[in-house]
Amino acid sequence: MLSSKLDEVIDRGQFTNGPTVKELERELELFTGAKYAIGVGNATEALIIMLRAAGIGPGDEVIVPCFTFFASASSVAHVGAVPVFCDIDPVTYSLKVDEIESKITERTKAIMPVHLFSQMADMVSICKIAKKYNLLVLEDSAEAISMFNNGVHAGLVGQAGVLSFFPTKTLGAMGDAGMIITNDDNIAEHARLLRIHGQEENDLGIHKVVGYNSRMDDIQASVLLGRLKYLQEDIAKRAYLTSLYNKLLADLSQVQIPIIKERRDVANPVYYVYLIEVEQRDDLVTYLSSVGIGTETYYPTPLHIQPCFSYLGYEYGSMPNAELACTRTLGLPLYPDLTEKEVHKVSEEIHRFYGNGVNK
Numbered sequence: 001m002l003s004s005k006l007d008e009v010i011d012r013g014q015f016t017n018g019p020t021v022k023e024l025e026r027e028l029e030l031f032t033g034a035k036y037a038i039g040v041g042n043a044t045e046a047l048i049i050m051l052r053a054a055g056i057g058p059g060d061e062v063i064v065p066c067f068t069f070f071a072s073a074s075s076v077a078h079v080g081a082v083p084v085f086c087d088i089d090p091v092t093y094s095l096k097v098d099e100i101e102s103k104i105t106e107r108t109k110a111i112m113p114v115h116l117f118s119q120m121a122d123m124v125s126i127c128k129i130a131k132k133y134n135l136l137v138l139e140d141s142a143e144a145i146s147m148f149n150n151g152v153h154a155g156l157v158g159q160a161g162v163l164s165f166f167p168t169k170t171l172g173a174m175g176d177a178g179m180i181i182t183n184d185d186n187i188a189e190h191a192r193l194l195r196i197h198g199q200e201e202n203d204l205g206i207h208k209v210v211g212y213n214s215r216m217d218d219i220q221a222s223v224l225l226g227r228l229k230y231l232q233e234d235i236a237k238r239a240y241l242t243s244l245y246n247k248l249l250a251d252l253s254q255v256q257i258p259i260i261k262e263r264r265d266v267a268n269p270v271y272y273v274y275l276i277e278v279e280q281r282d283d284l285v286t287y288l289s290s291v292g293i294g295t296e297t298y299y300p301t302p303l304h305i306q307p308c309f310s311y312l313g314y315e316y317g318s319m320p321n322a323e324l325a326c327t328r329t330l331g332l333p334l335y336p337d338l339t340e341k342e343v344h345k346v347s348e349e350i351h352r353f354y355g356n357g358v359n360k
């Protein structure tokens with residue numbers, strides 16, 4: 001499947017924004033239920049284009065969690081708006097809902113929930129607040145393919161969302177690729193214009209707005225079409241490996257295994273990242289690395305104290321949940337081809353590090 005699609009792209013010789021990209025867009029409209037899926041270069045550009053297409057610009061404020069991938073906030077700054085940082089819920093790692101209202105001013109235009117690791121933000125509460133203050137909800141659903149809220153795919157609960165197909169994502173390409181998904185006619189039309197230098201596809205040479213070069217690559221689209229067929233199988237493997245980790249690590253008091261909120265509105269966690277919270281995180285990272293086990297620290301420094309956002313005037317201490325998470329969270333290896341033996345090995349080394357012996 002993968003090679004036949006790839007051969008098709010190579011034989012056709014149309015390598016960007018071509019028929020294979022369009023086929024992927026149709027498939028993802030079907031998969032997510034979106035009226036429009038718009039392929040772009042990566043999810044960072046998808047966020048920028050989504051914000052601009054939704055009318056966010058200079059002087060506007062967008063409420064963003066301070067514990068997330070950099071692009072959630074940099075995209076806001078890129079369109080000339082101000083990211084207003086909010087602390088996180090310590091379980092979902094997304095927006096702390098009861099802090100959002102205190103961040104709203106007359107300049108606030110949108111809330112950007114980010115769905116991280118395994119589960120969605122509390123979209124029911126966030127949408128209620130957005131409705132009360134007439135704000136847009138623009139979702140950073142880059143990590144959230146196949147996450148649903150009351151049957152609605154992540155990115156479509158609000159006005160628009162994005163998907164990342166970065167190679168490590170649940171649906172990963174062999175390079176960069178991203179997508180905007182929306183049910184909103186105006187956002188879709190504007191996003192299509194923005195992705196290719198502000199031109200209509202059938203009226204090239206006329207630039208209606210100043211856009212970007214954010215074409216999706218057809219070779220990546222062919223990879224994604226092939227992998228989409230295995231997405232649910234891959235998620236099931238991730239779920240199994242997650243439950244195995246949970247079982248093996250449960251006896252360690254120094255390790256907090258992931259808490260998936262049992263909420264009626266969350267149908268299916270996708271187990272994108274196996275994120276634990278641990279004591280002595282940095283020492284554990286060094287130890288695991290010394291025995292050949294790679295880990296990922298999501299995220300070592302919260303966004304409100306990043307040097308590039310110092311102009312916003314936030315201080316360390318103002319976002320306690322995020323600041324604590326930055327010192328404790330650790331992503332263990334998790335991907336569909338990871339073996340049970342490898343999970344056992346990771347668990348054994350973590351036990352060894354904490355001096356608790358080796359579990360069987």
Ligand SMILES: Cc1ncc(COP(=O)(O)O)c(C=O)c1O
Nearest residue numbers: 042043044069071142164166178
């Ligand atoms: C939450 C979040 N937002 C945005 C992005 C940016 O995606 P991309 O790498 O496709 O630009 C990522 C991916 O790393 C992400 O995890």
